[in-house]
Amino acid sequence: MNSGIDPLPHQAELPAVQIRRQRWPSPVWLLPLAAALISLWLLLQNWLEQGEIITVHFPSAEGIDPGNTQVRYKAVNVGKVKSVKFDANMNPLVTLALNREMSDVLDCSAQFWVVRPRIRGAEISGITTLFSGTYIGMLPQRAEGELAENESTICYQALEEPPATKPNRPGREFKLMTDSMGSLDIGTPIFYKQLQVGEIINYRLSADSGQVELDVFIDEPYYRLINKNSRFWDVSGIDVRVDSVGAEVRMESLTSLLIGGIAFETSPEQNQGLPISPSNTVFKLYPDQASSREKQYQDRLYYTVYFNGSLRGLAEKAPVEFQGIRVGQVEKIKLHLDPKSLDIRIPVLISIEPQRFSEELSLAEAPKLMASLVERGMRAKLENGNLLTGQRFIGLSFDEKAKPDLIAKGQFYDVFPTSPTPVEELSKMAAKIADDLKSSLGGVRQFIETGQLDKTVENANKLLLTTETTMTEAKQALTKAQAVLDQLQNKTLPGASQNLDKVSASLVTALAQVSTQIDQLAMQFEGSLTAVTTDFDQLSNTLNQSVTSMTQTAKQAGTDFKRSSVEFDQTLQRLQTSLTHLDRLLAQNSPTQYQITEMLDEVTAMSRSVRALTETLQRQPEALIRGKKEWEEP
Structure with a gap:
């Protein structure tokens, strides 16, 4: 059937396609080839940089994210956390992948810890983790002198806190021995004439003496002021003394009031011609400045004394005095019961420093001197030291009415004769x-x-x-x-003549x-x-x-x-x-009260500032780096 549309015109025939074969591949294949080569190079580099994979037992896996938490040494990335799982005792087991450079220096004594914000003494550490997140710090190996004898032999120890490290600045280390830490801690400053010249870098409990051993670091050139006659004492808090002369209030600095501190001094008269103390020299840490200035004697004589009356108010470390001058102290007070006779006695062990009587006296001549003094009438007697507190001490004095007596031989120590107190004498009379x-x-x-x-x-x-x-x-x-x-x-x-x-x-x-x-x-x-x-x-x-x-x-x-x-x-x-x-x-307008009031006002203002700073850091941790934000009210 014909339509009213004319048929399409005749189209010319298209030419035949000629195919040519090329000898080289197309340049397009260069892209996947380059990608493959880069991948092989990265795999080879990763294989070359890959180090040892170790497993560390951590007390807690808080802040550790597998695949993201990094391992750093001196702020340099040296590895990454690979996985975290539990062991048989349900304790965190962290697998670390370290690089080859760190694996070459890694030792069994290596230590690991989680770095997070910490405030310890005068030191604030780990602030950068507020923005970058927590990471694992490490110490690849320790020197032989840093290893303790009774330390565990388990490899790769995980610590609760970072280990103490020596400051990277010129100076010298010394050791201080004390009976208790008090408010001292790592980072506590050390003062010389109210100038900060060092800090505490570590502490430990001595197994031999039972005292606390402090490692302190004194900066250069201040360590050159330290010799064998130097004295260290604790300046933490406020030292208040009230005696017959008056009242004395001492405070080293505001820093020592808040976080504690240690001060030292060396007398200029005793510093002439003495060499500087070498590293790790041991010094005694005194509780206050007054006790540090007392002359110390090494030789001591120990005696046991017996008193018939009550020993209430007499304590250990109480002084032993001769005419108001301290010559010794009370070492021990112990109750003794004889099981056979049921006789109860209270021996008091005292120590006397004979050089306080005469510095030229030797230890061999001291017992003879004490025996001669006893023959002249020297006796030990309980004395009242303070009527308000009831503290008592032992006084040595010559008693003219004392019966002749000698220092007797005891089971452990010689027995020093005593005389009764005036109250006991009145009671006896x-x-x-x-x-x-x-x-x-x-x-x-x-x-x-x-x-x-x-x-x-x-x-x-x-x-x-x-x-x-x-x-x-x-x-x-x-x-x-x-x-x-x-x-x-x-x-x-009348008739006397007759009768x-x-x-x-x-x-x-x-x-x-x-x-x-x-x-x-x-x-x-x-x-x-x-x-x-x-x-x-x-x-x-x-x-x-x-x-x-x-x-x-x-x-x-x-x-x-x-x-x-x-x-x-x-x-x-x-x-x-x-x-x-x-x-x-304590008068209302006294200078001391005015100074104390001013000091308390300053401490109050400082506390408010610290409180405001703490609240700001809690709300805006990044304020330490970026500054405080000015919030605009809508």
Whole structure:
């Protein structure tokens, strides 16, 4: 069927295609070939750089991300965490892939730790991990001197904190020995005349002495000031002292108040011609500056002392003084029970430095000196050091009333003789007075109970009755004599010439009778009086002896009490002086209180600043590097 459209025009025939064969491949293949070569080169380089793969036991895998967490040594990437899994005890087991350079220097003593932000003492570390994330730090090997004898032999130790390292600056290391750390830590500064000249780099507990051993680093040139006469002491916090002279407040610096510190000094007089102390020289760390300035002696004599009274207030390290000068200290106080006799004693071990009596005294001559002093009357006595706190110390003094004594040989140490305190002496005297009074009253009571007093009173009563009877008879005789005399005067005298002989005879007879009766009365009275006098003499002697003993004891007690009263008055005067100084110190407008108030204001302001800084870091950790952001209110 035909349509209205014309058929297509005739098309010309296309030319035939001619195919040519090329000898070389197309340049397009150069791209995959280059990619293959680059891949082979990367694989070869990776194989050449690939080092040892090790496994480390970490206490915690916090912050460790397999495939992302890097291993760094001195801020250089030396490996990567390959995997993290658990061992048989369900502890994290981290596999590390290290490069070849690190594998060549890796040792079994290598240490690993997780680096994160830490604040330790005056040191802040790991701040960069706030932006880059945590990573694993490492120490490939340690020197032989850094390995401890009792350290574990397990390879590749994982640590909780970074190990202590020596600062990379000129200086010298020394060692300090102390009984306790206190507020000291790694990074705690060391001061010389309030200038920071070093720091603490490590610490450990000494197994031999039981003390804490501090490794300190002193910068150059300050370590050249240290010799064998140098003294180190702790300056942490504030040192406040109150004595009879007044009050003293010392603070090294604000840094030592917050994080602690150590100071040292060397006397210029003792620094002349002495060599500089070599590295790792051991020094003693004193608790304060006052104790560091006390002269130290190596030679000591040890004695045991026994006291009868209570030892309340006496503690170890308490001073042993001679006339107010410290010559030793109390080393140990121990309660001892004898199982056989059940006798309880409290031996007190003291040490005496004989060179404090004479610096030229040798240790061999010291025991002889102490023995001579004891023979002269030196005794150890408990003394009150402070009436407010009740602290006590041992005083050495010469006692004139002490009985002769010697230093006795003990089981472990020689026994030093002691003398009682004034209070104990007063107690003994009071007990002696009570015993004498009790003995006297007992003698009087015994005299009464034996009936001798009743017999004496009965004899006295009989004597009085006899005397009364004799006096009556004598009165009658005198009456008769008076009658005879009256008769003689009135009747007989006129006829005296006739009856003179009779009157004389009668008078003689009457007088003889009176004389006889008076003699008998005198003999009876003398006998009764002798018996009464004998009984009263016995009673009087007993009472005289008791009164004499009581008088002597009371006199001695009065003397000792007077001496104790004088000492007590002097102590009260010193206490009053100390309280006066303390009152001046604590007065409302005193300079010391003003300085303390200013210092507390500064500390308060500093605390507020530190608090504001801490809150800012908590909200904006990047503020340490980028600065504080100024937030705009909408």
